[in-house]
Amino acid sequence: MPTNGPHAAYLAEGPRVGIRHFRYEDADEFTARARESRDLHQPWLFPPDTAPAYAAYTRARLESPDTEPLLVCERGAGGAIAGYININNIVRGGFLSGTLGYGAFAHAAGRGLMGEGLGLVLGHAFGPLGLHRLEANIQPLNEASIRLVRRAGFRLEGYSPAFLFVDGAWRDHERWAVASTGRSLPGN
Structure with missing residues (x-):
């Protein structure tokens, strides 16, 4: 299996990016990229930008x-971290669902890397993880995020007022989702 550096194997890879799990050793690069990307991220998200915050964030996940x-x-860039995509709140059983949380870093924004990465994550979620549905909750003015999920085949399913507490206030969100097709439940 191809690797990113001497210690990390990709779970899936495309022409320009690969996806792999977070590692504690990524703290320096991840936090530096988060600091460089503040203007891009805020007010939408606040990834960890210090070593202790990264350690806590990574440990929890x-x-x-x-x-x-x-x-x-x-x-093609020595495995440079372009962004992250977390599948959170995974529920098994009859639901087989998860919610996405993600962010691109400024040096990678607008280059299509996150779109390619999201495609790999969908393949991983609907393949090896065995999920049926993924949802992304996005603040309505976050146009770049909406374009990303729309291009990946997500559809707008609804609007949730005061849905998530972000940047000191309860924020409205649109609910976007995509489901695998032609899959049956395990054991059926």
Whole structure:
């Protein structure tokens, strides 16, 4: 399996990016990219930008059975981290669903890397993880995020007032979702 650097194997890869799990050793690069990307991210999201915050963020995701924490890394740039896509709140059983949380870093924004990465994440979610549905909750004015999920085949399913607490206030969100097709439940 191709690797990103000497220690990390990709779960899936495309022409320009691969996806892999978060690692504690990614703290320096991840937090530097988060600091460089503040203007891009805020007011939509606030990824960890210090080593202690990254350690706590990563530990919570790596230790949770209902989260799949993934980094989108550039294949032709020495594995540089382009962004991240977490599959959160994974529910098994008859639901087989998860919610996405993601962000591109400024150096990668607008280059199509996150779109390619999201396609790989969908393949991973609907393949090896065995999920049926993914949802992304997006603030209505976050046009770049809406374009990303729309291009990946998500459809607008609804509007939720005061849905998530972000940047000191309850924010309205649109609910976008995509489902796998032609799949049956395990054991059927």
